[in-house]
Amino acid sequence: MPIPEALTALEKILGDRLSRSKSDLDLHGRNETYFPVMPPDAVAYPENTGEVAELVRICAAEGCPVTGWGAGTSLEGHALAVRGGISVDFRLMNKVLAIHPEDMDVIVQPGLTREALNRELRATGLFFPVDPGANATLGGMAATRASGTTAVRYGTMRDNVLGMEVVLADGRVIRTGTRARKSAAGYDLTGLFVGAEGTLGLTTELTLKLHGQPEAISSAVCAFDEIGPAVDTVIETIQMGIPMARIEFVDAATAAAFNAYAGADMPEKPHLLVEFHGSRRGVAEQAQSFGEIVNDNEGVGFEWSSRPEERTALWTMRHNAYYACLGLRPGATALVTDMCVPISRLAEAVEATRADIEAASIPGPILGHVGDGNFHAILLVEPGNHAELEEAKWLSHRMVERALRLGGTVTGEHGIGMGKLDYMAAEHGPAWDVMGQIKHALDPQGIMNPGKMVRGN
Amino acid sequence: MPIPEALTALEKILGDRLSRSKSDLDLHGRNETYFPVMPPDAVAYPENTGEVAELVRICAAEGCPVTGWGAGTSLEGHALAVRGGISVDFRLMNKVLAIHPEDMDVIVQPGLTREALNRELRATGLFFPVDPGANATLGGMAATRASGTTAVRYGTMRDNVLGMEVVLADGRVIRTGTRARKSAAGYDLTGLFVGAEGTLGLTTELTLKLHGQPEAISSAVCAFDEIGPAVDTVIETIQMGIPMARIEFVDAATAAAFNAYAGADMPEKPHLLVEFHGSRRGVAEQAQSFGEIVNDNEGVGFEWSSRPEERTALWTMRHNAYYACLGLRPGATALVTDMCVPISRLAEAVEATRADIEAASIPGPILGHVGDGNFHAILLVEPGNHAELEEAKWLSHRMVERALRLGGTVTGEHGIGMGKLDYMAAEHGPAWDVMGQIKHALDPQGIMNPGKMVRGN
Numbered sequence: 001m002p003i004p005e006a007l008t009a010l011e012k013i014l015g016d017r018l019s020r021s022k023s024d025l026d027l028h029g030r031n032e033t034y035f036p037v038m039p040p041d042a043v044a045y046p047e048n049t050g051e052v053a054e055l056v057r058i059c060a061a062e063g064c065p066v067t068g069w070g071a072g073t074s075l076e077g078h079a080l081a082v083r084g085g086i087s088v089d090f091r092l093m094n095k096v097l098a099i100h101p102e103d104m105d106v107i108v109q110p111g112l113t114r115e116a117l118n119r120e121l122r123a124t125g126l127f128f129p130v131d132p133g134a135n136a137t138l139g140g141m142a143a144t145r146a147s148g149t150t151a152v153r154y155g156t157m158r159d160n161v162l163g164m165e166v167v168l169a170d171g172r173v174i175r176t177g178t179r180a181r182k183s184a185a186g187y188d189l190t191g192l193f194v195g196a197e198g199t200l201g202l203t204t205e206l207t208l209k210l211h212g213q214p215e216a217i218s219s220a221v222c223a224f225d226e227i228g229p230a231v232d233t234v235i236e237t238i239q240m241g242i243p244m245a246r247i248e249f250v251d252a253a254t255a256a257a258f259n260a261y262a263g264a265d266m267p268e269k270p271h272l273l274v275e276f277h278g279s280r281r282g283v284a285e286q287a288q289s290f291g292e293i294v295n296d297n298e299g300v301g302f303e304w305s306s307r308p309e310e311r312t313a314l315w316t317m318r319h320n321a322y323y324a325c326l327g328l329r330p331g332a333t334a335l336v337t338d339m340c341v342p343i344s345r346l347a348e349a350v351e352a353t354r355a356d357i358e359a360a361s362i363p364g365p366i367l368g369h370v371g372d373g374n375f376h377a378i379l380l381v382e383p384g385n386h387a388e389l390e391e392a393k394w395l396s397h398r399m400v401e402r403a404l405r406l407g408g409t410v411t412g413e414h415g416i417g418m419g420k421l422d423y424m425a426a427e428h429g430p431a432w433d434v435m436g437q438i439k440h441a442l443d444p445q446g447i448m449n450p451g452k453m454v455r456g457n
Numbered sequence: 458m459p460i461p462e463a464l465t466a467l468e469k470i471l472g473d474r475l476s477r478s479k480s481d482l483d484l485h486g487r488n489e490t491y492f493p494v495m496p497p498d499a500v501a502y503p504e505n506t507g508e509v510a511e512l513v514r515i516c517a518a519e520g521c522p523v524t525g526w527g528a529g530t531s532l533e534g535h536a537l538a539v540r541g542g543i544s545v546d547f548r549l550m551n552k553v554l555a556i557h558p559e560d561m562d563v564i565v566q567p568g569l570t571r572e573a574l575n576r577e578l579r580a581t582g583l584f585f586p587v588d589p590g591a592n593a594t595l596g597g598m599a600a601t602r603a604s605g606t607t608a609v610r611y612g613t614m615r616d617n618v619l620g621m622e623v624v625l626a627d628g629r630v631i632r633t634g635t636r637a638r639k640s641a642a643g644y645d646l647t648g649l650f651v652g653a654e655g656t657l658g659l660t661t662e663l664t665l666k667l668h669g670q671p672e673a674i675s676s677a678v679c680a681f682d683e684i685g686p687a688v689d690t691v692i693e694t695i696q697m698g699i700p701m702a703r704i705e706f707v708d709a710a711t712a713a714a715f716n717a718y719a720g721a722d723m724p725e726k727p728h729l730l731v732e733f734h735g736s737r738r739g740v741a742e743q744a745q746s747f748g749e750i751v752n753d754n755e756g757v758g759f760e761w762s763s764r765p766e767e768r769t770a771l772w773t774m775r776h777n778a779y780y781a782c783l784g785l786r787p788g789a790t791a792l793v794t795d796m797c798v799p800i801s802r803l804a805e806a807v808e809a810t811r812a813d814i815e816a817a818s819i820p821g822p823i824l825g826h827v828g829d830g831n832f833h834a835i836l837l838v839e840p841g842n843h844a845e846l847e848e849a850k851w852l853s854h855r856m857v858e859r860a861l862r863l864g865g866t867v868t869g870e871h872g873i874g875m876g877k878l879d880y881m882a883a884e885h886g887p888a889w890d891v892m893g894q895i896k897h898a899l900d901p902q903g904i905m906n907p908g909k910m911v912r913g914n
Contacts, residue, residue, distance in 0.1 A: 102692060102801035125696075145641045156639050158648070159616065174888040180797040181829045182613050183866035184602045184652060185884050186873060186910060187892045191615070191648030195641060212698040235559060239582075241669040241735075243700075278698075281742055289736075340637040344559035372638045409640035416643060427642050431631040434899065435644045441898035442891065453643060 003041050003085060006064035010044060010086065013054055017045040017092070028069055028087040031077045034335050034381070034389060035418055040067065040081035047092045049165060049173060049204040056202065057171030059086060059447055066169075067449045068198040070140025071113060073132075075336045076417025078144060078197050082451030088202060090139055096120050097205065104210045105162060105179055110139020110203045117208075126210040129154035132413065133319050139203050144415040145195030149318065152238075152371030153245045153277065154211060156413070161194050165205035169443035179207060192438070197415055198449040199457070200442050214277035217245070218287055219311045222294050222302035223269045227251065227354065229297040230270045231347035234370045236293045238343065242286050244371055246275035248318060251354065253365035254325065261324035262317040272299070272370075273318055275311070325365045325378040332380040335392040339403035340374040340412025349402055353377055356398050362388050364395065374412030401426075416453055424455070460498050460542060463521035467501060467543065470511055474502040474549070485526055485544040488534045491792050491838070491846060492875050497524065497538035504549050506622060506630060506661040513659065514628030516543060516904055523626075524906045525655040527597025528570060530589075532793045533874025535601060535654050539908030545659060547596055553577050554662065561667045562619060562636055567596020567660045574665075583667040586611035589870065590776050596660045601872040602652030606775065609695075609828030610702045610734065611668060613870070618651050622662035626900035636664060649895070654872055655906040656914070657899050671734035674702070675744055676768045679751050679759035680726045684708065684811065686754040687727045688804035691827045693750045695800065699743050701828055703732035705775060708811065710822035711782065718781035719774040729756070729827075730775055732768070782822045782835040789837040792849040796860035797831040797869030806859055810834055813855050819845050821852065831869030858883075873910055881912070 010018050019025075020042050029039030041064075046052045059066045065085025072079060081087055090111030097107040101124045108117060115135045117128050130141060132148035140146075142164070147156035154160065163177025176189035193200060224230040234247055250258070250271050258264040272294075276286040287304040294302045305311065317324070326332055341349045350366060357364040357377060368375025377399065379392040400410045400423050410423040424432045436454040439446075446457050467475050476482075477499050486496030498521075503509045516523045522542025529536060538544055547568030554564040558581045565574060572592045574585050587598060589605035597603075599621070604613035611617065620634025633646035650657060681687040691704055707715070707728050715721040729751075733743040744761040751759045762768065774781070783789055798806045807823060814821040814834060825832025834856065836849040857867045857880050867880040881889045893911040896903075903914050 100799065100801065102696070103799040104696065105799070145645075147639055147641075151639060158639075158645065168891070172887055172890075174891060175886060176888055178864060178866045178884070179799040180831075180860075180865040180869065181800070182604055182608060182615075182797060182831065182869055184604075184795075184868045184870050184872040185866050185877065186652070186881060186889070187657075187895060188602075188615065188645075188648045188652055189888055189891060191645045192895075195643070195645055200644075212696060214698065239559070239561065239669060241671065279742060279746075282739060285736060285738055338641075340639060342557065342560040342562070342636040343638070344557065374637075374639065403637075407635060408637040409635045409642050411641045412637065412639055413641050415641040420642065424643060427635070429632065430629055431633055431646055432643070433629075434625070434631060434646060437898045438644060438649075438895055441894045 003062070003064050006059050006062040007042055009058045010042065010055060013051065014044055014046070019043045028089065029081060030072070031080060032073055033075050034333055035077040035080060038080040038082055040087035041084045043087045043089050045089050045092050049167065052088065052167045052202055052204050053171045053173050055086065055088065056167050056169065060170050060445065063445055063447060065447050065450045066202070068139065068143060068202050070111065070137030071135065073134035073136045074140065074144060074417060075414045076419040078415060078417040078452065080418060090137060093204065099124060101126060103179060105207055106210055107205060107207050108138055109205060111137050113137050114141065121210065125213050127213050128208055129211050130157055130160055138206055138208065142194050142203055142206055143196065143198050147369070147413040149246045149248055149369055151369060152247055153243060158191060158194050160209045161190055161206055162209055163190055163207040164193055164203050166193055166201040166203055168201045169445065169448045177207065197417065197453055199439060199453040200448060216280040216283040216306060217275060217277055217311060218283050218304045218306040219275040219314050220287065220302055220304040221271055221273050221314065222299040223267050223271050224297065224299050225269060227270050227350050228347045229299065230272055231350065231370065233272060233293050233297045233299060235343050237290055238371060240289060242289050244274060245277040246273070247371040248273040249368050249370040249375065251366040253363065254321060254367045257324040257328050257365055258317055261327045262320065264317060273314060321367055322378060325380065328363055328365065329380040331383070333383045335379045335381060335396060336414070337377045337379065337396040337399050338411045338414040339399045339408060340372060341403055341406045341408030343373045345406040346370060346373050349406055350375060352402060353399055356395055360391055360395055362391055372412065373408065421452065460519065460521050463516050463519035464499055466515045467499065467512060470508065471501055471503070476500045485546065486538060487529065488537060489530060490532050491790055492534040492537060495537040495539055497544035498541045500544045500546050502546050502549050506624065509545065509624045509659055509661050510628045510630050512543065512545065513624050513626065517627050517902065520902055520904060522904050522907050523659070525596065525600065525659050527568065527594030528592065530591035530593045531597065531601060531874060532871045533876040535872060535874035535909065537875060547594060550661065556581060558583060560636060562664055563667055564662060564664050565595055566662060568594050570594050571598065578667065582670050584670050585665055586668050587614055587617055595663055595665065599651050599660055599663055600653065600655050604870040606703045606705055606826060608826060609704055610700060615648060615651050617666045618647055618663055619666055620647055620664040621650055621660050623650055623658040623660055625658045626902065626905050634664065654874065654910055656896060656910040657905060673737040673740040673763060674732060674734055674768060675740050675761045675763040676732040676771050677744065677759055677761040678728055678730050678771065679756040680724050680728050681754065681756050682726060684727050684807050685804045686756065687729055688807065688827060690729060690750050690754045690756060692800050694747055695828060697746060699746050701731060702734040703730070704828040705730040706825050706827040706832065708823040710820065711778060711824045714781040714785050714822055715774050718784045719777065721774060730771060778824055779835060782837065785820055785822065786837040788840070790840045792836045792838060792853060793871070794834045794836065794853040794856050795868045795871040796856045796865060797829060798860055798863045798865030800830045802863040803827060803830050806863055807832060809859060810856055813852055817848055817852055819848055829869060830865065878909065
């Protein structure tokens with residue numbers, strides 16, 4: 001048990017920024033969903049890259065696990081300390097290091113949250129668009145390759161991280177990428193670390209792309225009698241090239257949850273929630289073109305609004321969908337599923353999922369980022385009810401198998417973490433072994449977020 | 458010398474599709490620019506993935522080098538057989554395997570050229586936008602992370618390859634990615650193989666994103682007295698969020714080359730060549746907004762046109778810029794430089810490069826994809842004139858050092874190949890060693906395109 005030696009050495013460099021209080025260990029052993037508590041042996045609060053590097057060198061010498069911690073908002077238990085060790089909480093590394101308005105990029109520390117970043121950017125006319133809903137840290141969002149409601153227009157973290165500083169498993173500090181918008185200089189290490197879920201190293205700095213705040217924004221909601229025409233509307237919209245900023249689907253059960261939780265007044269039917277960004281004229285034109293597609297598909301209630309308060313209310317409601325759905329079954333906890341398919345198979349995937357859930361004993365509203373072919377069911381289970389949790393897992397399993405059968409992926413945006421590890425072989429086949437080879441090359445002891453991502457880690 | 462054994466075994470499976478004719482070896486030892494001829498020992502023409510895998514297994518058993526070959530249009534000698542061995546020419550694997558119009562993707566073999574793909578797509582209303590100028594193969598474009606004139610709007614190969622089939626250095630065949638638009642399932646192997654220049658494996662299939670052919674296209678040219686205001690126009694345009702489809706810079710020397718080669722009638726001044734894609738009204742609005750920025754920066758001659766023949770003439774001229782510039786010095790060969798910087802440093806970088814070239818003894822028109830901060834000088838040297846080649850290399854060296862000093866990259870799009878290997882340490886520091894670790898993990902014998910990309914390979 002080499003962890004005590006690591007703790008002694010770490011205390012020397014971190015002092016009281018190495019915490020072993022029960023409440024801290026508990027907090028860093030918890031997750032937002034159904035996984036059991038898995039506390040680390042200690043929580044470190046480094047203040048700079050040098051401390052992170054020193055920390056990792058100590059842990060490497062002692063074979064002690066190291067797992068990064070951002071805001072704890074992951075839905076797949078990414079940051080759980082499966083083998084104990086050190087949870088590295090980045091809350092003290094939460095600064096904006098440099099804003100370059102002319103180049104539309106920003107350099108930040110990993111513990112900064114996306115909302116805090118956007119507050120700092122407000123006066124620049126720029127914003128950081130990736131929006132997974134939760135107020136996650138940017139380091140965590142990079143680690144899980146987060147996306148969310150705006151990815152259909154602005155891309156995911158894969159598309160919005162220009163470069164990183166990373167502390168590797170042996171304590172080496174590297175920089176990936178540059179501030180140039182593109183590069184053909186060697187292997188794309190930035191792309192490799194984005195989405196690696198902290199299993200190859202700890203990110204200590206990120207260079208992010210920014211986007212101009214649009215001159216005009218408008219949003220709208222419309223309802224459909226069936227899932228099919230709602231999804232057809234999405235497909236036609238994407239194919240027309242209408243540059244949707246957001247195009248979100250919620251099913252009838254989610255609409256009911258919005259009504260109950262947010263005092264909305266939506267018919268209990270499938271809906272699309274959309275947003276347009278652009279010039280005043282451009283937004284009007286986009287809204288008009290979209291409205292025609294809605295009409296062709298017999299959608300109703302489409303009315304667009306540029307009033308900020310209506311827009312804010314709409315997206316606040318959407319962001320709180322998780323809590324609204326939890327409210328459908330007071331006291332429940334949720335297993336949130338995640339799948340992503342080619343858009344031509346989306347209606348089929350949503351409808352089959354809906355049918356599965358209707359045949360099950362637990363409720364599960366469906367909603368998603370349908371412009372990307374990505375959706376979720378929020379499966380509501382009674383805490384401690386083993387049979388219900390198993391049923392939820394079975395429903396998730398059916399969704400995942402369906403995703404693969406339809407040419408898609410087992411996770412569009414929530415990542416692998418603890419919840420999807422068993423599907424890596426099915427999705428990747430022998431390519432999963434290649435991930436293992438890369439992991440082994442960069443972390444031969446397997447100390448970085450062990451128990452995740454690769455086979456036998 | 459294990460290569461003869463490999464050749465004997467390869468002949469058994471490929472028959473006369475393994476060529477050892479002098480003309481074939483010569484052809485596959487040549488390049489478009491200044492590198493000496495480096496022929497392979499044989500050229501293989503596989504017809505399918507199974508043959509490629511068998512070929513690689515044989516070469517792995519004998520330690521024989523394997524280098525992919527597309528259209529031979531690389532500008533950095535990527536496909537030269539530095540250590541001999543087998544050049545794998547993909548010309549027989551040039552089919553479109555499946556078009557999915559609803560999902561806006563296509564599955565192709567690597568030997569298909571981008572022009573052939575777009576011919577096949579014409580009736581679908583879709584197109585593949587990445588356009589490096591040359592009619593390169595899609596496998597080669599993926600290997601070098603190609604981009605070009607349209608990357609400012611549609612992204613580079615990094616952004617447009619959804620998935621790949623790859624034959625690894627031990628003959629294993631893997632698939633990366635899915636047909637879903639995004640995924641958070643594990644390490645981004647697609648991103649790792651795109652831009653790896655064939656040093657980690659040979660691509661045998663690609664799934665590519667397609668885009669809708671815009672309803673309206675218009676293009677324009679405008680002139681500036683100085684480089685500075687031309688670049689300021691670009692910066693303001695990007696910051697305004699005008700979704701330029703193309704925004705290209707050519708300097709006075711390039712304008713002169715166009716006049717001589719293509720019968721253009723351009724003032725011998727810096728120019729911007731631009732294109733707008735969108736709805737009819739959207740394109741008109743974009744052109745108007747751009748025109749205002751041009752006026753503010755005292756640009757002249759801005760007039761937009763939606764006439765296809767004018768547009769075609771403009772971009773044909775731009776695509777032939779390399780040959781137009783060669784025409785400035787009959788009989789010359791070219792060293793084409795490539796650098797990419799944050800856009801705020803672009804004017805400084807272009808002006809310093811212009812000054813360097815004016816102080817040198819060789820001509821070198823400058824042009825580039827300035828929306829991305831990426832530009833080139835086409836340095837014209839007399840074949841066999843060692844002093845001139847050294848001078849060109851020195852000019853390129855100055856550009857590369859400047860790129861790094863300004864926070865940019867030593868290559869925006871041409872890649873590393875033979876020409877930029879010496880700059881990998883300077884750009885990446887210890888991250889270059891990480892590339893070496895990945896290379897060693899996946900190709901421990903170093904048979905895949907040896908002599909390239911990593912240290913001591």
